[in-house]
Amino acid sequence: MDRKVTTIQDVARAAGVSTATVSRTLAKPSVVAKTTREAVLTAVAETGYRVNATASNLRRQRTGSVIVLLPNIANPFFAQILAGLASVLTPAQYGMLIADTQSGPDPDERLTHYLTSGQADGLVLLDGTLSPEALEIPGRPPVVMACEWMGRDLPSVRVENGRGAAMAVGHLARLGHRAIGHVTGPQGNVLAETRLKGFRGAMEAIGLPLHEEWILEGDFTMDSGAAAARAWLTMEDRPTALFFASDEMAAGFMGLVQRAGIRVPQDLSIVGFDNIEIAQHLSPALTTIRQPRTHIGVRAAELLLSMIETGTRTGPSEVIEVEFIPGGSAGPPPPARS
Amino acid sequence: MDRKVTTIQDVARAAGVSTATVSRTLAKPSVVAKTTREAVLTAVAETGYRVNATASNLRRQRTGSVIVLLPNIANPFFAQILAGLASVLTPAQYGMLIADTQSGPDPDERLTHYLTSGQADGLVLLDGTLSPEALEIPGRPPVVMACEWMGRDLPSVRVENGRGAAMAVGHLARLGHRAIGHVTGPQGNVLAETRLKGFRGAMEAIGLPLHEEWILEGDFTMDSGAAAARAWLTMEDRPTALFFASDEMAAGFMGLVQRAGIRVPQDLSIVGFDNIEIAQHLSPALTTIRQPRTHIGVRAAELLLSMIETGTRTGPSEVIEVEFIPGGSAGPPPPARS
C-alpha cells in the first residue's frame, strides 16, 4: 500500500521532532539527546526510512561514488583489482562505477568526459595508455593511477615491473639459459614497455646477447601468446627460454607448443608475469612473477579516499613489491645439439 | 581560476535566456527556436557547462544508474557478462555500479539493502543463491536475473544449463564411455543444481549406471577442481570420463592429474562447461559447452532498461542457447583392463 517512499519529513512527524534532528540523529548520533535519539530511531525503524542518497549528495555537493576507468572490462586481469577496490569503497559507503575506455572511439575523450561529468568524487585509472594531457582540467576530482603510467606527478599505486622482469631473466640465466627471448605487451602500453625495458636491462646487466628477433610483440591475451608460439615454432634459431609480459600470453603459448609436441620445460623454459589463478593449475605449473592485485586495489582505494576527504589533488606514489613464484615451466636448457 | 563549477544559471545569464530554456535546449533541442538554441549552445561551450547529474536526478526522481549484484567480483567468469551489460548501459547513459554479495555477512541482507537504498533505477542479479523472499519489497525497482534461479516469476535471462549437461553426457556416451562421473558446483547454487539435474537426467535417459561416489562436490573454482582430482586419483574404481559444472574446475582437475602422469584423453576424458578463454588454450584444448556470456549481459541490460522505461516490474524470461565445443580433452575410453 505504501507506494510512496518515506522521506525524512515522515520520520520527523512520526518522532515528533524536526527534520534537522532526524538528519543529525542519523549522521552524528552523539550530538542528540538520548531520548530523542531513541524516538527517532524507532520512527526510522517503523517507517522503514532510508535516506535518499541523491538528495543528500546534492546538498553535500558530492556524489558518493567513484569511477573506475579501465581499458576493457572483459579482461579478467582486472577482476581482482576491482575486488580490492570494492573491499575499501563499499564499507566507506562509496559506490563503484565501472566504465571502459575502449568502447568509444577515443579513450582520452572518455577520460575527459568522466573527469568533467561530475558523476564521481574521484577516479581510479587502470589504463596506462591514457595521455597525461587529458588530466589538465581545472577543478577536476582527485585521480589515482593504479597502473604503470608515463605521466609524472599523479598519485599512484604501481608495481615493480622492471624488477619483476629482472627476476625472471635472472632466474632463467641461473638455470643456464643464454638464449632468452621476450614476448611483450602491446606497443604503447606503459606496462609492456616497462617490462620490456626491465628485460633489456637485465639481459645487458647479466651480459647475455640480445637478439631482436627473439622479442615478439603480443597484446597480453592468450591468443597473442598462441600467435607468438606459431612464430617461435617456425624459427630456425630458437631461444631456449622465454619471458612473457603476462601469464595469459605464457599460457596461450604453452598450450600451443605442447599440442605441437614440445615439452615444457625440457625443450623450452617459460616464465610469465602476474600469477593469475590458472598459473598454478597448468601442467607444468607456470613459473611467474606475482603481482598482488587485490592489494593494489586496496591501496589505490585508500589513497583516493584520503584525497577525497582532505580535498587534495596530489598524493604519494606507492610502489608495491612483486614476488618470484617458482613453478615447473622453467628448467635447465636442453643440451646443445651435437 | 574558475574554481567554481558553472551551473545552469551561469549559462542562462551568458545566453540571455532563462534556466528553463537552457534545460530544454539540452534535453529536447527541437522544441526551442533555432536562434536561441544556438545562443545557448554557444554559451554552454564557452562556459564549459556540464549538467549536474545529481541535481537532475533528484528533480527527476531517478538515479541514472543500475546496480549489478554478483557473488564475487574477483571471479573472472563475470567479466564478460559485465562487458555485455556495459555495452548497453553506457550508451543509454546509465552508470553501472558493481556490488558483491559475499563481502558482508548476509548476502540476502545486501540485496535488501540495495533494493531499498534508492541508489539505482534497477538491479541486475548474477547470484543464484539469493532467496526470492528478499525481493518482496513494495515499491522496489525493477530487477532482472541474469542467472539460473529458483524464484519463479522474475524477469530473467538464463542459459540452457540442463541441455548443456545433456550434451556433454551424450558426447561422452557416444564416444563409448559408460563410467561417467560429475564434479558439481557448490551445494545450494541453482546453476550447479540444474547442471547436476541435467547430468542425472541424461545418464538415466541413455541408460548409464549412476555411481553416487562418482559425483564429487566442487565450488566452481580451479582449486576445487584440483581437490576433486586428488579424490579421483585415490579411487579404486574410477570413472573413465568426467563432466564438470565449470571449465575452471575442469582446468584445475586436468592440470593436477596431468602432473600426476595421467594422459588426457587417453586415460581420462574431460568435458567442462562455460568455454572460458583458457579452455581453447590448454593442452589438450578443453571439450566444453559454450555459454554466450557477453550476450547474456546484453540481453539482461536491454530487458532491464525496457522495464525501467515502461515502469513495469515484470518481464519475459529469456533462454539463451548453449553450444557444444569439441576439444581434445574427450576421447574414447581406455581399453578395459584385462
Place this chain on the structure above:
DNA sequence: CTGAAAGCGCTAACAT
C-alpha cells in the same frame, strides 16, 4: 540540545 529556514542545481508544470 533542538528547530526554523535557506538553499544544493535542476526540471516541469503552468503562464504568458
Place this chain on the structure above:
DNA sequence: ATGTTAGCGCTTTCAG
C-alpha cells in the same frame, strides 16, 4: 517559444 515558479529530499548554518 520562452519565462516564472515551485519544489525534488536532504543538510547545515544560525538562533534560541
